[in-house]
Structures are given as C-alpha cells and as structure tokens.
Amino acid sequence: MSADRELLPDIIAAVQTAGARLRKRFDIGSRPEDLSEIVAALRTNDTAVLELLRPALETVRPGAGWVEDELEGGALPDGEWWVIDPAEGNINHVHAMTEWSVTATLVRDNEPVVTVVHLPLTEDTYTAIRGEGAYLNDVRLHTSNKSQLNSALVGTGQAKPAETTETLHCIGRSVTAMLENALVTRVSVPATMQLIQVAAGRMDVFWQHSDVRSGLVAGALLVTEAGGTVTDIAGNPWSAASPDLLAAAPALHAAAVEVLTEALR
Known part of the structure; x- marks a missing residue:
C-alpha cells in the first residue's frame, strides 16, 4: 500500500463527517432574498463545515499547509498543501439546489495526489490517488469512449x-x-x-x-x-x-x- 493510500480512509472519514453536517443545514425551502442574506448563508455553511474538517485533516497530515481562501488561484509554494472546499457549490446549497459537495485534496508540489469528493445528499464518495485510479464508492471510473x-x-x-x-x-x-x-x-x-x-x-x-x-x-x-x-x-x-x-x-x-x-x- 502506498503512503498516500494509507491516508485515504482518514480523509474519507473527515470529509463524510463534515458532509453530514452540511446536509443537516440543507433546507429545501431556502429562498434568500438579497445579496447580504446570500453572503451570510455562504459564510455560515463554510464555518460550520470547517469546524470539523480542518482539525481532522490537520491530524491526517500535520505538516501540510492550509489554503485559507477557497477562491485563490495560481501556483502554491513547494511542498504539501490541503486544498479544500467546505461547500463546493455553496451557492446551490443556499438556494435549495442539489449540486453541491465537500471536497479535500492533498496537493504536492502543485500536483494533486489524493482527493475525496463527497456528495452528502446521495452519500456518494469519489476518490482518486495519483497513479492508482479513480473510484465512485468501490467502482472504478472510466471516461467516455466517444470520438466525435x-x-x-x-x-x-x-x-x-x-x-x-x-x-x-x-x-x-x-x-x-x-x-x-x-x-x-x-x-x-x-x-x-x-x-x-x-x-x-x-x-x-x-x-x-x-x-x-x-x-x-x-x-x-x-x-x-x-x-x-x-x-x-x-x-x-x-x-x-x-x-x-x-x-x-x-x-x-x-x-x-x-x-x-x-x-x-
């Protein structure tokens, strides 16, 4: 088992636990009325998830850096970094739409090496380790065979x-x-x-x-x-x-x- 594969069960557990909290916050009747209400809801979701996700992932890989701003782009310094989105698709979540998830990716020298994407509403978990394939739950994924x-x-x-x-x-x-x-x-x-x-x-x-x-x-x-x-x-x-x-x-x-x-x- 590779060193990165050894990390995967704990990353999955952290992301799924955080996702369960975000699912509890999902309200099918949510209808924000203005920008200030939307921004407040987005921030509250992020805070609620990060309270669980950040300490869990910092335990998994204590030496990895942490990207504070989920909207940042560009190259990272060398080494390992956690790039996460506590509510990927947060704008959908606060508008009672279903396309949202919780993600955590370990990036090493600007290349993603381990990732977990959890969809709390369906309880599906997508995972990948560099060089070891991509999976939906326990089923290996393959891209389309289309040629046109x-x-x-x-x-x-x-x-x-x-x-x-x-x-x-x-x-x-x-x-x-x-x-x-x-x-x-x-x-x-x-x-x-x-x-x-x-x-x-x-x-x-x-x-x-x-x-x-x-x-x-x-x-x-x-x-x-x-x-x-x-x-x-x-x-x-x-x-x-x-x-x-x-x-x-x-x-x-x-x-x-x-x-x-x-x-x-």
Missing part, C-alpha cells in the same frame, strides 16, 4: 462571482463555439460537479476559464485517474499553476482544443 465532438455532452461554468470582463467574454465566446460544435453544452456551477461527470464518462468535456484551485484540483485528478486527458485550454500540461483547464475524454481532447483556441483568437 458532435455527439458530445460538454460543459463549463463561472468560477466565482467577481470574474473579470475579459474572462466573461472568454466564457461567452467559448460557449458559443461549443454550441456550434458539440451535441449539447451545459453552463452550470460548480466545476467539481461537472468534472466528476467527465471522470464517470457521463459527460465528455469540461473547460473553465479560471485558475481557482479548489474547484479544479479534485476533478483534475479524478479525470486523469479515470483515463481522461487534462491540460490547459491550449493543450499544454496542466498543474495548479495553469491559467485555465480542459478535461476531456481522450479521443475528444484534440477537437476540444481546436474549437476553444479558435474561439479565443
């Missing part, structure tokens, strides 16, 4: 509320290009909830014009370990330092790069 973009279900989304105008324009142009070339194009949040679909072979391509680590590192490792191809949008090798991300079934990757890079010229 015109049969592909693809998706993207907005990484954070305060995107730059340039980023928003990139999203718009890329969505238009995929609407013209793919079978169906989804635009939704959060990134992780689409990336697990790519890893499971249910979706075929996901891209995002963002470097927000907490939304990308877990899904990037899951897709890679499920046999998919993960790069930046230009087709270069991806790491936490990359400016954006493209994850695809292997036979669709080149076509996706071509469509997206042409759209952004």
Whole structure:
C-alpha cells in the first residue's frame, strides 16, 4: 500500500463527517432574498463545515499547509498543501439546489495526489490517488469512449462571482463555439460537479476559464485517474499553476482544443 493510500480512509472519514453536517443545514425551502442574506448563508455553511474538517485533516497530515481562501488561484509554494472546499457549490446549497459537495485534496508540489469528493445528499464518495485510479464508492471510473465532438455532452461554468470582463467574454465566446460544435453544452456551477461527470464518462468535456484551485484540483485528478486527458485550454500540461483547464475524454481532447483556441483568437 502506498503512503498516500494509507491516508485515504482518514480523509474519507473527515470529509463524510463534515458532509453530514452540511446536509443537516440543507433546507429545501431556502429562498434568500438579497445579496447580504446570500453572503451570510455562504459564510455560515463554510464555518460550520470547517469546524470539523480542518482539525481532522490537520491530524491526517500535520505538516501540510492550509489554503485559507477557497477562491485563490495560481501556483502554491513547494511542498504539501490541503486544498479544500467546505461547500463546493455553496451557492446551490443556499438556494435549495442539489449540486453541491465537500471536497479535500492533498496537493504536492502543485500536483494533486489524493482527493475525496463527497456528495452528502446521495452519500456518494469519489476518490482518486495519483497513479492508482479513480473510484465512485468501490467502482472504478472510466471516461467516455466517444470520438466525435458532435455527439458530445460538454460543459463549463463561472468560477466565482467577481470574474473579470475579459474572462466573461472568454466564457461567452467559448460557449458559443461549443454550441456550434458539440451535441449539447451545459453552463452550470460548480466545476467539481461537472468534472466528476467527465471522470464517470457521463459527460465528455469540461473547460473553465479560471485558475481557482479548489474547484479544479479534485476533478483534475479524478479525470486523469479515470483515463481522461487534462491540460490547459491550449493543450499544454496542466498543474495548479495553469491559467485555465480542459478535461476531456481522450479521443475528444484534440477537437476540444481546436474549437476553444479558435474561439479565443
């Protein structure tokens, strides 16, 4: 058993326990009425989950750093870091929508090496260890076998509320290009909830014009370990330092790069 695999049961336990708390906070009648109410609910969710998750993970890997801001992007210092999202899809949670999860990823020298994504409403847990495959509960995951973009279900989304105008324009142009070339194009949040679909072979391509680590590192490792191809949008090798991300079934990757890079010229 690898050293990273030895960590996995404790990471799963920590994330599932935290997820149970977030599930108790889920209210199907929630209808926030203004921005201040939304922000307060988001922060309360994060705090409630972190009270359990942070001490548990710091016990699992005491020497690892901790990323304080879940919306941070760019390269991390060398060494090990916990990149977590206590409520990935928090905006969905506070609006009584079901696409949300709790994630924890150990990143080593800017590469994700172990990840756990737990969906409390379904009690499904996605896991991956670098070099050892990706799993949904105990079932190994494999990306899609599709080879034609015109049969592909693809998706993207907005990484954070305060995107730059340039980023928003990139999203718009890329969505238009995929609407013209793919079978169906989804635009939704959060990134992780689409990336697990790519890893499971249910979706075929996901891209995002963002470097927000907490939304990308877990899904990037899951897709890679499920046999998919993960790069930046230009087709270069991806790491936490990359400016954006493209994850695809292997036979669709080149076509996706071509469509997206042409759209952004």
